[in-house]
Amino acid sequence: MTLTLLLKTYFLVRKNIKTCSSYFLSHTESTYFKHSIASKNIKGDDLEILAWVITNFYVEGSVGYYYSWQNRKTNFDLSNTPIDKDFDARKEQFESLKHTLEILNSKTKSFSGSVFPWTWIEISSHEILKCMMTLTAYDMNAHL
Secondary structure (H helix, E strand, O other): OOHHHHHHHHHHHHHHHHHHHHHHHOOOOOHHHHHHHHHOOOOOOOHHHHHHHHHHHOOOOOHHHHOOOOOOOOOOOOOOOOOOOOHHHHHHHHHHHHHHHHHHOOOEEEEEOOOOOOOEEEEEHHHHHHHHHHHHHOOOOOOO
């Protein structure tokens, strides 16, 4: 076998492991466990892997819809969410999501036969933006 073929095989196996583990992770009940694993894998350029990762990133990622940016007195509680308390970690996650949004270059992208022949996953700018809004809403830090 040539080195090129070995490297291609290695990366294909690695991708399959990531997508398969993310698929099974998406079927667990623990929001904190899902986020813990997903937050470590949010970086990258492979949209299929990122679609699975974002599915697990913030299961309850829609707080942005319930908050009025003009009315900062609106109270909502994010203390029972898996959002990282560390600002630098949140900023890094925000930047990774921003990068994903940039490489998506469309509203959605679907992957049929992802993991198993009967499964499919979709990555959408809508879901990415919901995660970004959740990170921002955590403490309304203007530097994020």
